[in-house]
Amino acid sequence: METWKDEVLEQSFVNTDLIEKLISAENIPSDEEFNKVMEKAEKGKDTLSLEEVAVLLNSPQKERIERIFETAKEIKERVYGHRVVLFAPLYLGNKCMNLCTYCGFKATNTEIDRLTLDLDQIDGEVNTLIDQGHKRLILVYGTHPDYTAEYIAKTVEKTYSVKGEHGEIRRVNINAAPMSVEDFKKIKDSGIGTYQIFQETYHEPTYSHVHPQGEKANFKWRLFGLDRAMKAGIDDVGIGALFGLYNWKFEVLGLMSHVLHLEENYGVGPHTISFPRLTEATGIVRHEDYTVKDDELKRIIAILRLAVPYTGLILTARESAKMRKECMDLGVSQIDAGTQIELQGYTKNEKEQDLAKEQFTIGDSRSLLEVMQDLMENGFVPSFCTACYRLGRTGEHFMEFSKPGFIHNFCSPNAYLTLAEYLEDYAEEETKETGYNLIKQEIKTAPLDERVKKDVIEKLEKIKNGERDLYF
Ligand code: SAM
Secondary structure, eight states, X not given: OTTHHHXXXXXXXXXXXXXXXXXXXXXXXXXXXXXXXXXXXXXXXXOOOHHHHHHHHTOOOHHHHHHHHHHHHHHHHHHHTTEEEEEEEEEEEOOOOOOOTTOTTOTTOTTSOOOBOOHHHHHHHHHHHHHHTOOEEEEEEOSOTTSOHHXXXXXXXXXXXXXXXXXXXOEEEEEOOOOOHHHHHHHHHTTOSOEEOOOBOXXXXXXXXXXXXXXXXXXHHHHTHHHHHHHTTOOOEEEXXXXXXXXXXXXXXXXXXXXXXXXXXXXXXXXXXXXXXXXXXXXXXXXXXXXXXXXXXXXXXXXXXXXXXXXXXXXXXXXOHHHHHHHHTTTOOEEEOSOOOSTTHHHHOOSXXXXXXXXXXXXXXXXXXXXXXXXXXXXXXXXXOOHHHHTTOOHHHHHHHOSHHHIIIIIHHHHHHHHHHHHHHHOOHHHHHHHHHHHHHHXXXXXXXXXXXXXXXXXXXXXXXXXXXXXX
């Protein structure tokens, strides 16, 4: 690890003392301070500072929370319209050398079956996912010497190469242990979309406590992992914190410190933020009770929506279907659907989870079709769009483009086109009717330029006539 020394010497960008001070119970914002932050947030343009986000975190009053929720809904609608991007996680290997106290994959957990998929097994899983209608995957790996950059690159290339009856996977993201710049270059060359890694907790003493040994015990190696990814040319990165390890307000400011660090140093923040809540797993050790309640998770999502209006917010199937539904309006822009986290789970297609084979418990086990029907019935447009990444609109370029006008004239039409593909290739009559009615309604009411409207209608006709993979 050629940069190990630099990383260790580098000053952490998480200022623990400042964050503790900002979230302390004595720090009660006045109405004037709260209103000032809300006025800036309502514009839905700029990233909020740590101090500004702290004002929102320290505002538990009912009427303030209501205003935060209302504004988050408005920004979500203004920036994203009704789109929700869908993906599926695909676990490729659960061997792990780490000892994360909260994780079913930890090295000392002898109750779990270990498996690494070979290329044939990956073929089977990817084919099944394509047969369900998926176009976007995130490949997930444990931390183990078997999962070298070469192995990861090979599995990404394999995933892209699988051709199903209705096409192929068009975007492959990965969640894997942070690596050296050299190794990041190898996986970049395999064509990954987003490289995602969660810091788990930004509170260093807690981090050391829950990661007692293994490569992951090094806080800074992980903290600066995305800097190395950026240096290797991967400008599309995802951050996250595992909520439930430490004070949730601290973690939100930790995430914001990471956003600001990336913006300041690379001119672009993270493409996505994830906020998984800790769920049950085999052999899990709970230290202190930092459980995040449902209403707190909603505040986290809405505050992040105000703090980073253009960053994707991912809510995974760890949450129940009910909770996911309730949070959608508050700012979530991406969810997984039809999720299986057992290795070879998609080909096995078992309804019940077997924790002896899986990393943690999931709360939403509905199929992709069920999730899509539910979204559409509630006025959301499921999207499998992968256009930006394939046209090189990533990183700084993505940020430049992702202004409301761009999103409405590119992302929304691409959502209608990819939904139409799904309806043609996978849906029964009833779902097709719901879907096309929704698309019709959207074209009528969404703020699309007239020229784009005409173009969307033409492209929709082409899709009905068998053409595929059309985008703006
Ligand atoms: N090897 C990769 C790494 O080092 O980050 C992969 C980690 S794991 C496969 C993906 C994520 O699952 C972790 O980063 C963690 O946030 C989350 N996770 C682990 N245990 C969990 C639990 N019990 N409940 C919910 N999420 C959990």
